[in-house]
Amino acid sequence: MEFALNEEQKALTALAKDFCKREVSPEFLRELLEREPKDRMPWDLIKKMHDLGLRTLTVPEEYGGGGADLLTQVLVSETLGQYGGPVGAVLTPMWRLCGSLAAVGNKEQQDEIFNRVKSDYTFFMxxxxxxxxxxxxxxxxxxxxxxxxxxxxxxxxxxxxxxxxxxxxxxxxxxxxxxxxxxxxxxxxxxxxxxxxxxxxxxxxxxxxxxxxxxxxxxxxxxxxxxxxxxxxxxxxxxxxKGGDIFQGRLAFSLPGLGVQLGKTQEIYEVTKDYAKTRIQGGKPIFEHPTVGTKIVDMLTHIEQARLLVYKTAWEYDQAVKSGKKLVSPLGFNLCNAVMHELGILVAGHAAEVWGGRATLKELPIEGYIRSVYDHHHFLGTATFNRIKAMSMI
Ligand SMILES: Cc1cc2nc3c(=O)[nH]c(=O)nc-3n(C[C@H](O)[C@H](O)[C@H](O)COP(=O)(O)OP(=O)(O)OC[C@H]3O[C@@H](n4cnc5c(N)ncnc54)[C@H](O)[C@@H]3O)c2cc1C
Structure with a gap:
């Protein structure tokens, strides 16, 4: 397995990061979430992501899209999750369905829908x-x-x-x-x-x-x-x-949804590490107290493990597609989903401990992270449920 990113993957992740840093500021996010629920879709951002090719990342190249493979989608979604607030969660369901359409839709459906996705940035499925x-x-x-x-x-x-x-x-x-x-x-x-x-x-x-x-x-x-x-x-x-086979056989298309979560856990880890290195208690940064420092390392260890599993599962899916398969066993996705749900809880729990009383202050980010990992806990089944499902496949 090749661990280095190819040029296209490097360029797309850099594009996504640059876009988020430029467009998705904390002030913008605050203003967005204060709007009435019906007015929260960030259409101006979606238009820009459409023009950059991010919205149409999984539309096949013959229809003018990016035709990105699953590993590339995961990499980009991870970047959006870390730097883009809700942007990744807006795009990834569309990626999943465009990828699905390419895999299981007929020519008539593909012609009609892909042309709409390409020509109208407000079109969502x-x-x-x-x-x-x-x-x-x-x-x-x-x-x-x-x-x-x-x-x-x-x-x-x-x-x-x-x-x-x-x-x-x-x-x-x-x-x-x-x-x-x-x-x-x-x-x-x-x-x-x-x-x-x-x-x-x-x-x-x-x-x-x-x-x-x-x-x-x-x-x-x-x-x-x-x-x-x-x-x-x-x-x-x-x-x-045959809808059941189609649903299960393309569950892997939901890996970018997990990529967004992976990026989010990386963000929690980064801000918590930085905080631990500047907060002084007992005469030194709390990071230097082994009980705190090892918590930070524990976060990193689990994130790296999960990342490898998610990347490998995406890579395996891409190999299966290259060999002509349209539908692939959902086992890899179910394992990833179980691991990612637990990763979120572990990372948010460690962050809550390291940040002490400030973890739940409204003006700081940690309370939002804690809410977000529980908010995602149901995504395509709980961790326990994903294990139960995996039992039938091993
Ligand atoms: C914010 C949000 C967004 C969502 N978006 C979508 C969406 O876009 N599309 C969509 O289709 N759905 C969506 N959902 C639904 C989500 O996928 C479901 O909540 C999820 O599948 C779990 O179903 P449930 O909540 O009914 O839990 P239940 O099925 O009632 O499960 C409750 C508990 O019982 C356990 N359990 C259930 N069955 C078994 C079993 N057979 N054996 C052992 N234990 C079991 C579960 O692990 C869980 O702990 C969304 C939900 C939320 C909260």
Whole structure:
């Protein structure tokens, strides 16, 4: 395995870092998060990232995008996570879906959607699987026949008719939703899930609730209702009943979401190390007290371990794609996700200890870091859940 970054990776990470340092100042972030939730999408930044090619990083080159492989995406997302506040979390779901479209969409879907992504920087897609009664169930999947997801689509001529509810959708203002649902009510979920593309202006589609979290979101997160929503049958991605395979086989496309977290933990480590080297107690910087200094080293050790696992998993995925595979076992992603959830808690916990009473001061960054790692703890399943899932694959 080659550990050195190639020229393209170096250039893209430098571009992302330079952009964040220039555009995402603490003052800008403060002002952004004070806005009404519906006004928080930083459209001017998104336009600039679009013009720089960051928004379209995973659109294939033949459609005018960056065509970046997964390792490159992880590297860029890590940079955005460390320096870009919420920017990485805005871009990475789009990267995942553009990469997915390239892997499993048909030519007609690719032509239509990639051209829109390229020509309209305000065009966003979002993926939704979670339902009020089924959170981890479809991720496992819980395969008891007939259970695991309720949202259902039946075929009516050249259309599908969708009924059901989804919750926790991370971008309710998206233009196009990738909706995971059932197309057979009785079979096990792994044989009856399908994936349909639903435009937000489809009659019968509505947003029924907006959530507020301990970390303010720049995108509106909320619940969706599908009340006899009709979409053309050509909006089916892949084959009917194969949606479970598609979901699991491209879980690795969510690695950039973990890259953002990796960058965030690096940021926590850096500010905590700097603080420990300047805060004097017992007559010397607290860093020099072994109980504190080893905590800082512990943070670094765990970050480096996690980074290697995430990079290796992305690299393995890229090798599989180069050898012609479209879908890849989710095991690597599940291991990374378990490790990353625990890394966040460990790093934030150590930071809270090193910063003492200042850890929870509103005007300092640590309390925000603590909230952010818990805010991310559910991402594609808890750490324990990701281990349970891995059990079935080893
Ligand atoms: C801020 C935020 C953004 C989100 N964005 C999206 C989004 O964009 N799209 C989307 O689809 N979803 C999204 N979600 C939903 C998120 O993916 C779910 O919260 C997550 O999958 C967990 O589901 P749940 O909360 O219903 O937990 P539950 O499934 O109720 O789990 C509760 C607990 O039970 C455990 N558990 C569950 N099943 C099992 C089992 N079979 N065996 C052992 N233990 C089990 C879990 O590990 C957990 O500890 C978002 C959630 C949040 C908070």
């Amino acid at each position: 979002h993926e939704i699987i979670t339902e009020p009664d089924h959170g981890h169930d479809p991720l496992l999947p819980h395969n008891e026949p007939g259970s695991g997801l309720k949202t259902f689509a039946h075929r009516d001529g050249d259309e599908y008719v969708i009924n059901g509810e989804k919750c926790f959708c991370g971008n309710t203002s998206a233009d196009l939703f990738w909706v995971h649902l059932r197309t057979d009510k009785n079979k096990p979920l792994s044989q009856s899930m399908s994936l349909l593309l639903v435009p937000r202006d489809a009659p019968g589609f509505s947003v029924t609730r907006i959530n507020e979290f301990i970390v303010p979101k720049v995108r509106l997160n909320g619940d969706l209702l599908f009340d006899n929503v009709r979409v053309p049958a050509r909006n089916l991605v892949g084959e009917e009943g």
